[in-house]
Amino acid sequence: MTTAQHVLSAEDLQRFAGTVAEPPRVARYGVSEAMIRNWAEALDDRNPVYVDEAAARETGRTGIIAPPAMVSTWVMSGYRRWRDVQRARAEGVVEATPYAELLSLLDQAGYTSVVATQMEQDYERELTMGTQVSCHITIDSIAGPKKTGLGEGFFLVLGKRYVDAEQNTIATEKFTLLRFRPKEDS
Amino acid sequence: MSSNGFTPGEPLPVLDVPIDRAFIVAGAIASQDFEDVHHDPDAAINRGTPDIFISINTTNGVVGRYVTDWAGPAARLRSVSLRLGMPLHPGDVLHLTGETVAADDAGTTVKVTGSHARGIHVTATVNLTRQEAAA
Numbered sequence: 001m002t003t004a005q006h007v008l009s010a011e012d013l014q015r016f017a018g019t020v021a022e023p024p025r026v027a028r029y030g031v032s033e034a035m036i037r038n039w040a041e042a043l044d045d046r047n048p049v050y051v052d053e054a055a056a057r058e059t060g061r062t063g064i065i066a067p068p069a070m071v072s073t074w075v076m077s078g079y080r081r082w083r084d085v086q087r088a089r090a091e092g093v094v095e096a097t098p099y100a101e102l103l104s105l106l107d108q109a110g111y112t113s114v115v116a117t118q119m120e121q122d123y124e125r126e127l128t129m130g131t132q133v134s135c136h137i138t139i140d141s142i143a144g145p146k147k148t149g150l151g152e153g154f155f156l157v158l159g160k161r162y163v164d165a166e167q168n169t170i171a172t173e174k175f176t177l178l179r180f181r182p183k184e185d186s
Numbered sequence: 187m188s189s190n191g192f193t194p195g196e197p198l199p200v201l202d203v204p205i206d207r208a209f210i211v212a213g214a215i216a217s218q219d220f221e222d223v224h225h226d227p228d229a230a231i232n233r234g235t236p237d238i239f240i241s242i243n244t245t246n247g248v249v250g251r252y253v254t255d256w257a258g259p260a261a262r263l264r265s266v267s268l269r270l271g272m273p274l275h276p277g278d279v280l281h282l283t284g285e286t287v288a289a290d291d292a293g294t295t296v297k298v299t300g301s302h303a304r305g306i307h308v309t310a311t312v313n314l315t316r317q318e319a320a321a
Contacts, residue, residue, distance in 0.1 A: 035216075042212035043244070044203075045251040049259045059260045059317045068263045069246040076218030113233040114221070116242035120267040150234055182234025 008109040013102060013142045013154065021099035021137040021158060025075040030130040031066050039070055066127040071162050071171045074133040099139060102156075103179070111153055111179040118176035124169045132165040140174070153180030192294040198256045198284035203248060205240065205278045205302075213244030239273035249298050249310045252282045257294075260317045264293060268310035278302040 029035075033051070040050045048055035049065055056064050066074075077085075088095070094104040106112075127133070137160050144154030160173040203209075207227075214224035219241050222229035230238045246268060254261050274280060284298040293315045300308040 039216040039247065042209075042216035043247045043251050045247065045254075047251070047254045047259055055259060061317060067247060067250060068266070069243060069250045070217065072243055073217040078218060079220055082220040113223075115223075115273070116270060118267075118269050119242055119246065120265070121246075122265045123263055126262065180234070182232075 008105060008111075008145070008154075010142060010144055010154070013105065016098050016102045016139050017141050019098040019139050021139045022095075022097035025077065025135040025137065027074045027133045028078055030132050031074060031127050033064060033129065035073065036064070036066050036070065039067060039073065043067075061126070061128075063128060068121070068123045068126070068171070071121065071123070071127065071133070072135075072160075072173070074127075074131075075135040075162070099137070102139065102142075106154060106179045110181040113150070113153075113180050113182050114177055115150065115180070116175065116177045117155070118174075120174040121171055122173075123171045127170060131170070133170060134163050134165075136161045136163065148178060148180060150178070151180045151183045153178045192257070192286050192289040194286050194289045196286045198252070198282075198286075198296065198298070201252055201255070201282040203280040203282065205274055205276060205280055207238065207276045210238055210240050210244070210274075210276065213247065214241050217241065217243045217247070219243060235273060235275075237275045239275050242268075242270060245270065245274070245300070245308050248280065248282070249300070249308065249312065252284065252298060253296055253312050253314065256284070257296075257314060261314045262317045264313040264315055266310060266312045268308055270308055272302070272305040272307050274300075274302065274307045278304075278307075280307060 036050050049059055050067055053063050094100050137158055140157040140159045142154055142156055145152050156177050156179060158175045160175060162170040164170055211225045223233055224238055224241050227238050249268060250263060280300050280302055282298060282300050284296050286294055287297050288295040293313050296312045298310040298312060299306060
């Protein structure tokens, strides 16, 4: 609890609104059957176009496609990177990106917890095997502090544009998350 | 029936999805989401929730699955807009209902509601079309 609980206003955070959050996230591998199958099994999704080449062709597609909701999965940074980020956060090391700086300010003020509240995705096209996905992320808006059922917090809206290796748009997304200070007695 | 095969007002079959820890963790890891609130009950409690809860990407996947289970493999999702309400915890049963609210040549719009005993977990609007045969 170092300098925690100092008061943060929306004005303190507005300089981050409209900025590029961080460098583009680049997929660690192309869109692949194995990752899709793991997802389809986890969700018990029996749609054959995700796992069966012939069934996918029968629907007029060129082959297996990825479930649209997996679009964010392809640019996740992976377990090792997640560990590194957690360690840096615990040590108070802040990466020099607007998004990392914003989250650090929120952390320092006690807004350490996060839940996603809204997501809109527009799918420009379906993802086929081998596609190399990248994602451009902007910080669109910051609102708060607001009282919520979980505790007081700030709503962040991120804009995401997923592109292929030629920078053609695959999907666009508006993602709203709440960074909140957990209630003392929940 | 509209020309793309869907009828406005048509209800989707109800789907009940029992939620347990394995389901929540499997969805999170399949989507490479290692946030502790999706796998670590102690961490979730420390962060102000009673237990681990399902990730928004897993919810998105369940909504997509619900719609394509009904619409069939030729369906192509064009957009989804979802709003989360009450979190989905182990022991909950996610009760999914839906209906088509618009259907024309441009596409079909489906409203989906996912609820459990404590309230509404998700409301979603999904737009889809039929995959055209390869030109």
